[in-house]
Amino acid sequence: MELLSNLMIGIEVSMTPINLLYCLGGVFVGTLIGVLPGLGPTATIAMLLPVTFGLPPVSALIMLAGIYYGAQYGGSTTAILINLPGEASSVVTALDGYQMARQGKAGLALSTAALGSFFAGTVATFLLALFAPPLAEVALKFGPAEYFSLMVMGLVASVVLAHGSLPKAIAMILLGLLLGLVGTDVTSGTPRFTFDVPELADGINFVIVAMGMFGLGEIIRNLENEEVRDVFTRKISGLLPTWADFKQMTPAVLRGTALGSALGILPGGGAMLASFAAYSLEKKVSKNSKMFGKGAIEGVAAPESANNAGAQTSFIPMLTLGIPSNPVMALMIGAMIIQGIQPGPQVMTEQPALFWGIIVSMWIGNFFLVVLNLPMIGLWVRMLTVPYHLLYPAILVFCAIGVFSLNNSGFDIYLMAVFGVLGYVLSKLDCEPAPLLLGFILGPMMEEYLRRAMVLSRGDAMVFIERPISATMLAMAVIGLIVVLLPSIRKKRDEAFTEEG
Amino acid sequence: MSGLSIRNQKDFYSGLLFIVFGAAFMWIAQDYGFGTARRMGPAFFPIILSGILIAIGIFIAARGIAVAEEPMRGFTLKGLVLVIASTLLFGLLVRNAGVPLATALLVAISAFASQRFNWKPTLVLAIGMAVFCVVVFVYALGLPMPVRGPWLGG
Numbered sequence: 001m002e003l004l005s006n007l008m009i010g011i012e013v014s015m016t017p018i019n020l021l022y023c024l025g026g027v028f029v030g031t032l033i034g035v036l037p038g039l040g041p042t043a044t045i046a047m048l049l050p051v052t053f054g055l056p057p058v059s060a061l062i063m064l065a066g067i068y069y070g071a072q073y074g075g076s077t078t079a080i081l082i083n084l085p086g087e088a089s090s091v092v093t094a095l096d097g098y099q100m101a102r103q104g105k106a107g108l109a110l111s112t113a114a115l116g117s118f119f120a121g122t123v124a125t126f127l128l129a130l131f132a133p134p135l136a137e138v139a140l141k142f143g144p145a146e147y148f149s150l151m152v153m154g155l156v157a158s159v160v161l162a163h164g165s166l167p168k169a170i171a172m173i174l175l176g177l178l179l180g181l182v183g184t185d186v187t188s189g190t191p192r193f194t195f196d197v198p199e200l201a202d203g204i205n206f207v208i209v210a211m212g213m214f215g216l217g218e219i220i221r222n223l224e225n226e227e228v229r230d231v232f233t234r235k236i237s238g239l240l241p242t243w244a245d246f247k248q249m250t251p252a253v254l255r256g257t258a259l260g261s262a263l264g265i266l267p268g269g270g271a272m273l274a275s276f277a278a279y280s281l282e283k284k285v286s287k288n289s290k291m292f293g294k295g296a297i298e299g300v301a302a303p304e305s306a307n308n309a310g311a312q313t314s315f316i317p318m319l320t321l322g323i324p325s326n327p328v329m330a331l332m333i334g335a336m337i338i339q340g341i342q343p344g345p346q347v348m349t350e351q352p353a354l355f356w357g358i359i360v361s362m363w364i365g366n367f368f369l370v371v372l373n374l375p376m377i378g379l380w381v382r383m384l385t386v387p388y389h390l391l392y393p394a395i396l397v398f399c400a401i402g403v404f405s406l407n408n409s410g411f412d413i414y415l416m417a418v419f420g421v422l423g424y425v426l427s428k429l430d431c432e433p434a435p436l437l438l439g440f441i442l443g444p445m446m447e448e449y450l451r452r453a454m455v456l457s458r459g460d461a462m463v464f465i466e467r468p469i470s471a472t473m474l475a476m477a478v479i480g481l482i483v484v485l486l487p488s489i490r491k492k493r494d495e496a497f498t499e500e501g
Numbered sequence: 502m503s504g505l506s507i508r509n510q511k512d513f514y515s516g517l518l519f520i521v522f523g524a525a526f527m528w529i530a531q532d533y534g535f536g537t538a539r540r541m542g543p544a545f546f547p548i549i550l551s552g553i554l555i556a557i558g559i560f561i562a563a564r565g566i567a568v569a570e571e572p573m574r575g576f577t578l579k580g581l582v583l584v585i586a587s588t589l590l591f592g593l594l595v596r597n598a599g600v601p602l603a604t605a606l607l608v609a610i611s612a613f614a615s616q617r618f619n620w621k622p623t624l625v626l627a628i629g630m631a632v633f634c635v636v637v638f639v640y641a642l643g644l645p646m647p648v649r650g651p652w653l654g655g
Contacts, residue, residue, distance in 0.1 A: 051642075165512075167561050171519045174554040178526050178547060185543040190533050192543055193526065216584060223580030223614050389615035390626055393608040396584065397630050400591045400607060401600075405644050413592030417585050428576055429515035447546040459539030 007129060010356030014364055019059055019357065026063035027365045030070020031372060035078055035380050039395060040088075041071040042327045042437075043218060046210035047398050049335055050405045057339040058354045062361040064335060068328050069121065069311045069362065072271050073369045076113040076304050077380050080106060089271035089307040092279040096292060096299030103295050107238035112249055112297055113304040114373050115241070120257040120305035121366035124312035127261050128319075128359050132348065136320040139345035144452035145463050149470040149477075151446050154323040156477040157266060159435055160484050169435045172426070176436035179204065180443020187451065199411040206334045208403055208412055209440055210327070212419025213426075213433040215399040219392045220424045226388065239374055245297060252282050252298035253305045260306030264313030266325065274310030275303035312362055319355060320345055323442075327434045330441040508569035516562025523554035583614035599650040600639060601631040 013019060033044045045064050052060035075090035080097035093113065100109040142150070159169035182193040183203025194200040241249070259281060260274035282302035283292045292299050315332075317323045322343030324330035333343045341347060341354070348355045373380070403416045423433050457463035465471045507513045526547055536542025587610035594603035608627040612618055638644045649655030 165561075167557050167564075168515060171515075171554060171557045171561065174550050174557070175519065175522055178522070178550050178554065181547055181550075185533075187541075188534065188543045190543040192533060192547065193529055216588065219611075220577065220580045220584050223584070224575040224577045226616055387617070389612065389617040390622060392615075393612045393623075393626060394630055396588065396611050397604050397607055397634065400588060400595070401604075401634060401638055401644075401646075404592075404595055404646065405638075408596075408645055410592040410596055413595070414589060417588040417592070420588065421581065421585055424581060426515070426518070428573060429511045429518070431515050447541075450546060451541045454538055454541060459537060461538065 002133075003129060006133075006352065006356050007360060009352055010129075010358075010360030013058060013353045013357030014062065014361035019062055019361065020364065022055070022059045022063040023066050023361045023365050024368055026066020027070035027073075027368045027372065030067040030072075031074035031077075031369065031380065032383065033067070034071035034074020034076075034090075035383050036074075036386065036391060039391070040214065040218065041068050042210060042331065042434075043215040043395070043399070044071075045328060045331045046207050046214065047395075047402045049207050049331065049338075050402050052335065053338060057336070057341055057351075058357045060335060060339060061332065061354065061358050062365075064332055065315070065358055065362060066365045066368075069308060069365060070369060072307050072311050073114065073117055073373055074380070076117075076300075077110065077373070077377070078384060080109045080113065080300070081381060082384060089275045089311075090303075092275050092303045093300055095279070096294070096296045099293070099295035100297070100300065105238065105295065108241055108245060108297070109300050110377060111239045111241055111374060112245070112300045114370050116249065116253045116256065116301045116305040117308040118366050118370045119253055120260060120309035121312060121369075122363060123257050124261050124264070124309040125359060125363040125366070127313060128316055128362070129356075131265075132316055132320050132355075132359070135316065136345040136348045139321050140349075142345070142469070143467070144449040144456065145467050145470045146473070148446060148449040148453055149464055149473040150321060150323060151442050151449070153473040153477040153480075154317070154321075154325070155435070155438060155442065156480050158325060158438055160480040164432050165430060166481075166484055168429075168431045172431050172433070172435040173439040176439025176441075177443040177446065179209070179436070180440040181447065186444075186448070197411075199407075199409060199415075203444075204415065204440075205406055205412065206331070206437070206441055207406060208416050209419050210331060210437055211399045211403055212416040213423030213437065214327070215395065216416065216420025217423030217427060217433060219395060220420065221427060222388065222392065239377075248288070249297050249301040252286065252301040255281060255285070256302035256305030257309045260309030261313045263306075264310030264325075265316050271307040271311040271314070275307035278302040278306030308366075315358070315362075318343070319347060319358070322347075322445075324438055327437045330437050333441055507566055509565040511565070511570070511573055512568070513562050513565030516558045516560070516565055519558030519561065520555050521558075523551040523558055527551040527555070577614075580614045584611050587611040594650070594652075595646065597650045597652045599647045599653060599655060601635050601648060602650075602653070604634045605631040 014023065033039045033041065045067055052063060072089055075085055076093050079085040079090040079094035080101050083094050083098035085091045085094050097109045100106065155173050159166060159173065182200055184191050184201055191201055256278040259278050263274045263277055279299065279302060282298050283289050286298050288296055288298060314325045314329060317325050318329040318332055322333060324333050336343045341351060400413055403412045406412055427433060453463055464474060530544040530547040530551065533544035534542035535544045535548065587607045591603045591607040594606065605627040608630050609623060612623040635648055639646055639648055647655055
C-alpha cells in the first residue's frame with residue numbers, strides 16, 4: 001500500500017512537536033482572523049509570510065495552510081452569531097445560522113458548522129492523498145507547451161467561475177501578468193519597466209502587491225461605511241446536537257462535502273463558490289426546503305461542509321501542478337518559491353516529506369479546530385466586540401512592518417501604498433483584485449514556458465494546438481469563455497452569486 | 502449628439518484605466534528587443550499582453566458609453582488619503598526616526614480616518630503598538646530595525 005506508506009511519511013513529519021505547534025498556531029490565527037470581520041485570509045497570509053521565511057519550508061506551509069482553512073471555521077462563527085460573515089465563504093451560512101441563533105439555537109448552529117466542517121475536512125484530506133499522486137504523475141509528462149496552456153486554462157477558469165464582470169476580470173489578469181514582468185528579464189538580462197529604480201531590478205515582491213491590494217485596499221473600503229455591529233451576547237448553551245439533529249444534518253453534510261470537494265479542485269473554485277453552490281443545491285433537494293432562511297439546520301450544515309471541503313481540495317492543483325486556483329494558493333506558491341522550492345508536479349517526488357506532511361497536517365489541523373472552536377467559543381465571542389476603528393490601525397502596522405522586513409527598505413512601503421491606491425480605485429470600479437494577483441504570480445512562469453515552447457517548435461505557434469493535451473486545455477478555456485458569454489448562462493451565474501439578496 | 506454620454510462611469514473609467522496601463526507598458530516595451538517568435542526578445546510577451554489589454558479596455562469603455570448601470574457610491578477620500586499618507590510617512594520614518602515613532606504616528610493618523618475616532622483610546626493604542634513592535638519585532642524576533650533613528654540622534 002503506497003498510500004499508507006506515504007501517509008506514514010506525512011504523519012512522521014506533521015506529528016513532530018514543532019510542526020504540531022505551527023499547525024496549532026496556524027489554525028488559531030486563522031480562526032481569529034475569520035472571526036474578525038474586515039481581515040481576510042489573503043491579507044493575513046501576506047502579512048505573516050515574512051515571518052515564515054526563517055522557518056523550514058514544511059513548517060511554514062503547514063502554518064499558512066492552517067490559516068486558510070482555520071479562517072473558514074472562524075468566518076462561520078461570526079455569520080451565525082452576528083449575521084456578519086467574517087469570510088466571503090460564510091455569506092450563505094449567515095442566512096440560516098443567524099436565524100437559528102435568534103431562536104436560541106446558537107449552540108446547535110455552531111456545533112453543526114464545526115462537526116460538518118470536520119467531517120468534510122477529513123474526507124477532503126483523503127481525496128487529496130488519493131488524487132494528488134496520479135495527477136502529479138500525468139503532469140510530470142508535461143512539456144512547456146502543456147504548461148503554458150494549463151496556465152491559460154487555469155486563469156480563464158478562475159474568472160469564469162468567479163463572480164463579477166468577465167471582461168474586467170480578464171483585464172485584471174492581463175494587468176497582473178504585465179506587473180509580474182517588472183524586473184530583470186531572466187533570458188536577456190534586460191531590466192524591464194524598472195524606471196532605473198534599483199529596488200525594482202529584482203521585480204516587485206508579491207507580498208507587496210497582496211498586502212497593498214488586499215490589506216490596505218480592504219481597510220479603505222471598510223472605512224466607507226462603518227456600521228455598528230449588534231453582537232449576540234447571550235450565553236451560548238446546547239452545543240451538543242441531539243440524535244434527531246444528527247439525522248437531519250447528515251445528508252446535507254454528505255452532499256455539501258461531495259459538491260465542495262469537486263468544486264474546490266477546479267481553478268477559481270475553492271471555498272466561496274463551494275458554499276454558494278451547496279446552499280442552492282440543498283435548498284432544492286431538501287425535504288425541509290420551506291424552512292430555508294428561517295433557521296434550517298441543513299442550511300448551515302451544507303455550506304459549512306462544502307466550504308471546508310473546497311478550501312482543502314483547492315490544494316490539489318496547487319500542490320500537483322503548481323497552478324493557483326485562488327489568491328491564497330497564489331501566496332502559497334509564492335511562499336514555496338521564496339523557500340527555494342519550484343512548485344509543480346516534481347514537489348511530490350522530490351519533497352515527499354513536505355508534500356505528505358502538509359496533507360496530514362490538514363487533518364490534524366481540522367481536529368484542532370473542533371477542539372479549539374467549541375470549548376473556546378466564549379473567547380471568540382469576546383473577540384467579536386473588538387471595534388474595527390481600533391483594529392484597522394493595528395492591521396496597518398503589521399502590514400507596514402511586514403513589508404519593511406522583506407528588504408529593510410522604505411521603498412517597498414511606498415510601493416505598497418501605491419498598490420493600496422490602485423486596489424481601492426479598481427475595486428470602486430467593480431474590478432476584483434483576485435485575478436490580478438493570480439496573473440502577477442503566473443506572469444514570469446507563463447513567459448518562460450511560452451518562450452521554451454516556441455524555441456522547441458522553432459517559432460511555430462501551432463505547437464499549442466498540435467499537442468493533444470495542450471489543445472484540450474486551450475479548448476476547455478475557450479469553451480469556458482463562450483459558455484459564460486451565453487446570455488442564459490450568464491443570468492444563472494449572476495443568480496448563483498446573489499443568493500443572499 | 503446628446504446620445505453620446507457616459508452612462509456607466511465604472512465601466513468607462515475602468516476601461517480607460519486599462520487602456521492607459523496597456524499603452525504605458527507597450528510604449529516602454531518598445532525600447533526592448535522584440536525578437537522573433539522562435540527567439541522571443543524581452544519585449545515580445547509584454548507587447549502581446551498590453552495589446553490585448555488595450556483591446557479589452559476599449560471594449561469595456563465602449564460598453565460604459567452604451568450600457569447604463571448604477572452609479573459609483575461611497576467613495577471615501579478621507580479614508581484613502583489618511584491611510585495612504587500615514588503609510589507613506591511610516592516608510593519615511595521607520596529608518597530615519599525609528600520603529601516606535603513611525604508606528605505611533607501610523608496608528609494615530611490612520612485612526613483619524615474613522616468616524617468613531619476618539620483620541621483617548623487611539624493614544625493608548627498608538628503607544629501600545631509602538632511598545633509591542635519594539636519588544637516583539639526588534640528585541641524578540643531581532644529584525645534589523647532601528648529603535649531610535651538618525652533623525653533622533655540614534
